[in-house]
Amino acid sequence: MAEVQVYGVWCSAFVRRVEMGLKMKRVEYEYIEEDLKNKSDLLLKYNPIYKKVPVMLHNRNVLVESLIILEYIDEVWEGPPILPKDPYERARARFLAKFIDDKLPSMWKACWSAGEEREKLIVETREALKILENELKGKKFFGGDSIGLVDITANFIAGWFLGLHESVGLQIMTQENFPNLMKWAEEYSGNSFIKENMPDKEKLVAHYKILKTGAQS
């Protein structure tokens, strides 16, 4: 059995965060695809409280929750740091990572809802994006010159959120209103190392088109 195993689903941004952390540290791992409509006994055994992916196994250690796993990866393995060294910078990174995670559900819902609810969610999403936009001023990545915790946590924005923009025809985040974020997304997705860790865009867009039709029927 491999030393490290990751249970996930191909389209989950949370799972990809964990894989990103492992890849940054050049840690080999075995990936196991789960079917969320038919969860495996092992998944339910390893994550009985939330029954979700990602789950990471390292030797006999069972870890859940992507941000917790990323901190673990940073503490266990040598290599490029995921979190900065300075305590205040670490606090800032954790604060922003939590902020992104807290806003994700409304960002996601904003893509799927309609009418007044949608307008409200779009306003909320843009307010959140504005904070991230300001954070990027003068920086290539949230982590500075290289990617860090916040960049990895924001992977949803670069891949999934913008992917949905394309498939659903959204205008929530544009070059005009969020130039720093759009540039960051391009850098993040364009980096070949990161590219390997994003799901195939066409496959993702097709997947969402099906989901959207399903959601509307």
Place this chain on the structure above:
Amino acid sequence: MAGSGVKVLGSWSSPYSNRVQITLNLKSIDYEFIEENFYMSNKSERLVEANPVHKKIPVLIHDEKAISESLVILQYIDEAWTSNGPTILPSDPYDRAIARFWASYIDDKWFPWLKELEKASGDEGAIVGNIFEGLMVLEEAFVKCSKGKDYFGGDNIGYIDVVLGSYLGWIKVIETGFGLNLLDETRIPGLTRWAQRFCSHDAAKDVVPQTDKLVQFFMMVQATKTNSSSG
């Protein structure tokens, strides 16, 4: 240099603020405590400047830098003051992950059930069921983490202790208000005794608010909400 330029913007009634105070006390760090009326809609300029994103307490100000979000602050305290006694997070990475997991469970899954009760939506039975179920889960976690010692953190108060312990004041208010016996020694002996130990610990005893004071506070806030929404 403990204590130079350390301020906490918080409130005596807020568990999130309490946990920051308890942690600073554990590390014998002197600080100035500034009470904020966080439940009013017009926040102080000082708070808005310190926490422009959320405009919420607690905020820790250290060497003129502001740190928000209680769990972020707790970890910051651990990392910024390295010669002030044991860390509240364990030293082993896996134990740290476990501690973070339980803190997140307590804050994001379990405590919200107690807040649901306050809303009095008519679904009390199911909510109380969830609360008790959660307590059983936490009892099991306590047994595993404490390994027979006094606290989740072992011999000393640790991260999970502070996170759960900071809610004890409000847990007692819920018990009083709803006639529930949440900290029931027959059902959750480990946690019940832990709660008594925690509340009498030097670092926590003057911070965890008295039940009657909290009840009064709760009624006052409810009255404020009613007054501001009528007419």
